[in-house]
Amino acid sequence: MEIEKESLVLSRQFEKVNAILRKYSHNVDNLIAILQEIQSEYRYLPEEILTYVATALQVSPAHVYGVATFYAQFSLEPKGEHIIRVCDGTACHVKGSAQILKAVRENLGLREGENTTSDLMFTVETVACIGACALAPALMVDEEVYGQMDEEKVQQLVDHLLGEGEKVDAV
Amino acid sequence: MNEKIAKKAVVVDGQEIILNGEKNILEVAKKANIEIPTFCYHSDLSVYGACRMCLVEVEGRGLMPACSTSPEAGMVIKTTTSRVLQARRMIVEFYLANHERDCTVCERNLNCRLQAIAASLGIDEVRFGEREEKLPRDTSTFSLVRDPNRCILCGDCVRACKEIENIGIYDFTQRGSQTKVEPAFGKKLSEVECVYCGQCSVRCPTGALVVKSEVNSAWEAVLDSDLMVVAQIAPAVRVAIGEAFGLPPGEITTGKIVAALKKIGFDRVYDTAFSADLTVIEEAEEFFRRLQKGERLPQFTSCCPSWVIYAERNYPFYLENLSSARSPQQMFGSVIKNFIYEAENTPREKIVSVSIMPCTAKKFEARRPEFIHDEIPDVDIVLTAQETIRMIKTANIDFKELDPLPFDVPLGAGSGAGVIFGVTGGVTEAVLRYAYERLTGQELKEVEFKGVRGMDSTREAEVDFGGRKVKVAIVHGLANAQKLVKDMRSGERYYDFVEVMNCPGGCIGGGGMPLEYPDYQEVLRRRAEGLYNADRLSVVRKAQDNPSIKFLYEKWLKEANSEIAEHHLHTHYYSRRRISDEMIRIQEAKSAQKVDIAVCVGTSCYLKGSYDLLQELLELTKEYGVEDRVSVGATFCLERCTEGPNIRINEEVFSGISKDNLRQIFEEAVLSKLVAETH
Structure with missing residues (x-):
């Protein structure tokens, strides 16, 4: 059943890529917009899709790869369904964001060098500042901000995200 | 602005210079005998203005980059002020901070x-630390070695590949301190569309892109007294090797090169101009046959290995239409391994055939499986001019003072026609010298076809062969070749014969030629002149008049395009993939008993509508209810571009797929397998 669902997704995604290319009239001037839309479809930019985009736009794959790696918004690695962004701006850093990051990663069972859980549910990133300095240390889960975190609260939050335990209130 | 300065003049370091259409301050400074240092400026590439080495002080404006600042009347320019020196020193120090410091063991030492x-500064x-992370070197091709640890991010290779070749295998990737110049997805050169021409390495100011050296194997061969080492020298290198020994570009040093190679220990030294003559005859005869039958026209030349690979990948x-005649290097290789060995009474495996070439792609060409028989390659070792220079230096030979020696007989001598193969337009001119006499039966008195000479990127000529007008075109640089092919495909232009050379100027601008000149364009011009001089000085100026050629046809080949000639001097070409090992997964079968289908979406098939076929195929799997047993993917090339669109079902490739036959193929090649497997 799972695989069937995946197949459907794959086929639908590829149709979408072609629709996106058509929408931007196969014009390389729209490359960034094209990559943005493809990323929102796949949640990342798969190498072979970038090569396909280069073929369809008649530019070199190196050109597309250059643009895709220049902008931090693009990811060439698969990302999880939910993105946890741990703030490491000055205020959060001083208030121990390193511990928070460690706790998030441990609770998700991420090994060193891994930023995405193997079930592709969660990706953990650090960001320079999310503008919630008064609530330091802070983190975001997708669009929700959680402030004044400590290791216990992190555990509670991750448990909840994994479908266990109580809800933690966002800001 | 200073009003005392003459109306259309600028002042450079106190010297008044009258402006005469100079593009930038670099050119103006040159007129004042000042060579401003640059990394990223090349007169034949777009101006990038990133390396900042060429900063000069302009009165009233401060520090300005000389490469991208146009001179204006009245400008007062100072090229060596304390601000300029301080800036340049700082910039170089920054470059060095990011650059490997093992100069003594660098190819470009x-x-x-x-350096x-x-x-000079x-x-x-x-004052800064060294880069901690060491990135892997790419030694994946036969032609080039890329060492990212030596890259200073000047982008010269990026622009060379994009602008001269319009391939663009490199680009800037990442950002800030992480910035790199690399091929797509950090792949190796062997995994991307590189044609191995080495134009990137010619422009690289450091050792980040260098020729892959075969010097060690060459030494091993010449120092082994059991082996007979036979060299052939390409036309272009004879007017360039001297540059490394203080001789001016264009000076003909053929005899000195022969003498140096003999001192090093080569047993026989022959001239590739000889096999170029052979190419002229074989290629021209092939052309006549096509002309008579009116088929496979235009005929494209095939001596340039980079052009051949490019055509194999992009022009199925x-x-x-490519001439089936092998390149002069491979023709000589074949002559050595199939004819000379017998004359020398030496077993084939004891002969080492070494070619001295201007070209990095020749290293690839020599390894094409078509040119290796029973594991013995026709050409064993390919040395570029750069590597040959290194060997001469290792042997401590005073090259400049050497007395010239002649080539070995009987197959040594080439005609002037063979010699000009090394410059753009040369192959065409050589063929015309043969064709005129062959088709009109009259002697050609004025052998120089000036109309096909010159450095314009695309040149054309019409030649009257006794009533039949033949249209020829000459193009150098793949970007220009691509434009020409586009026009030909659209019907805008028509030619009967097209000469294509990958490198600007032809082989004289090859990726393996000597490096480092302030004015590369001038060097190319002088090397071209050198080859035309060598032609003028030749006793024999037409391939058909070459007695060694007559000898070889008499003793071995019988006649042009004979069966023996076809077998030993001609070849064939294949469609080649540009992108390796990539597959877009579109539908995954969950059953263990499944059929895998790959639809080609490479450029050629994509343009023929393979995307629609893909959709149709997915529909078919639904219609027959076999989605769970058929995997569908999109792949980039099945190497059958001429017959596309192509699909692969398990291991079998089906060509010429259309909406009309897709259902039948699906039923026969896919459904039948599924039925068979369930039983």
Whole structure:
């Protein structure tokens, strides 16, 4: 059943890529917009899709790869369904964001060098500042901000995200 | 602005210079005998203005980059002020901070622009730490080695590949301190569309892109007394090797090269101009046959290995149009391994055939499986001019003072026609010298076809062969070739014969030629002149008049395009993939008993509508309810571009797929397998 669902997704995604290319009239001037839309479809930019985009736009794959790696918004690695962004701006850093990051990663069972859980549910990133300095240390889960975190609260939050335990209130 | 200065003049370091259409301050300074240092400026590439080495002080404006600042009347320019020196020193120090410091073991030691500029500025200390991370070197091709640890991000290779070749295998990737110059997805050169021409390495100011050396195997061969080492020298290198020994570009040093190779220990030294003559005859005869039958026209030349690979990857519709004649290097290789060995009474495996070439792609060409028989390659070792220079230096030979020696007989001599193969337009001119006499039966008195000479990127000529007008075109640089092919495909232009050379100027601008000149364009011009001089000085100026050629046909080949000639001097071409090992997964079968289908979406098939076929195929799997047993993917090339669109079902490739036959193929090749497997 799972695989069937995946197949459907794959086929639908590829149709979408072609629709996106058509929408931007196969014009390389729209490359960034094209990559943005493809990323929102796949949640990342798969190498072979970038090569396909280069073929369809008649530019070199190196050109597309250059643009895709220049902008931090693009990811060439698969990302999880939910993105946890741990703030490491000055205020959060001083208030121990390193511990928070460690706790998030441990609770998700991420090994060193891994930023995405193997079930592709969660990706953990650090960001320079999310503008919630008064609530330091802070983190975001997708669009929700959680402030004044400590290791216990992190555990509670991750448990909840994994479908266990109580809800933690966002800001 | 200073009003005392003459109306259309600028002042450079106190000297008044009258402006005469100079593009930038670099050119104006040159007129004042000042060579401003640059890394990223090349007169034949777009101006990038990133390396900042060429900063000069312009009165009233401050520091300005000389490469991208146009001179204006009244400008007062100072090229060496304390601000300029301070800025340049700082910039070089930054470059060095990011650059490997193992100069003594670098290919470009004593031949490196970064090293030279650092030395001229007197940099004696780098105040910054070294780069900790060491990136892997790419040695994946036969032609080039890329060492990212030596890259200073000047982008010269990026622009060379994009602008001269319009391939663009490199680009800037990542950002800030992480910035790199690399091929797509950090792949190796062997995994991307590189045609191995080495134009990137010609422009690289450091050792980040260098020729892959075969010097060690060459030494091993010449120092082994059991082996007979036979060399052939390409036309272009004879007017360039001298440059490394203080002789001016264009000076003909053929005899000195022969003498040097003999001193090093080569047993026989022959001239590739000889096999170029052979190419002229074989290729021209092939052309006449096509002309008579009116088929496979235009005929494209095939002596340039980079052009051949490019055509194999991108122009499946023209593969039949490439001349089947092998390149002069491979023709000589074949002559050595199939004819000379017998004359020398030496077993084939004891002969080592070495070619001295201007070209990095020749290294690839020599390894094409078509040119290797029973594991013995026709050409064993390919040395570029750069590697040959290194060997001469290793042997401590005073090259400049050498007395010239002649080539070995009987197959040594080439005609002037063979010699000009090394310059753009040369192959065409050589063929015309043969064709005129062959088709009109009259002697050609004026052998120089000036109309096909010159450095314009695309040139054309019409030649009257006794009533039949033949249209020829000559193009150099793949970007220009691509434009020409586009026009030909659209019907805008028509030619009967097209000469294509990958490198600007032809082989004289090859990727393996000597490096480091302030004015590369001038060097190319002088090398071209050198080859035309060598032609003028030749006793024999037409391939058909070459007695060695007559000898070889008499003793071995019988006649042009004979069966023996076809077998030993001709070849064939294949469609080749541009992108390796990539597959877009579109539908995954969950059953263990499944059929895998790959639809090609490479450029050629994509343009023929393979995307629609893909959709149709997915529909078919639904219609027959076999989605769970058929995997569908999109792949980039099945190497059958002429017959596309192509699909692969398990291991079998089906060509010429259309909406009309897709259902039948699906039923026969896919459904039948599924039925068979369930039983």
